[in-house]
Amino acid sequence: MPGVGVGRARQGFEALRVPFAERGKPTDEYRATLRLTTTQVDGPERLAGSAPSTSSACSGSAPS
Numbered sequence: 001m002p003g004v005g006v007g008r009a010r011q012g013f014e015a016l017r018v019p020f021a022e023r024g025k026p027t028d029e030y031r032a033t034l035r036l037t038t039t040q041v042d043g044p045e046r047l048a049g050s051a052p053s054t055s056s057a058c059s060g061s062a063p064s
Contacts (some may be wrong), residue, residue, distance in 0.1 A: 004031060 006027045007013065013020045 004027060006023045010020050013023055018026070
């Protein structure tokens, strides 16, 4: 089972202009997106959140 952490290096969040105190919300949104993309069979779901869009992301086998 993979693990996900929100990060603890304040400098990285400052460089991205993300408030350090709010770092958990985007992580929760990414986890929800990952959960949907790995469990949904009928197609992609749209999520309304502040995290960057994953509308062009795809999953499947890597080309050989």
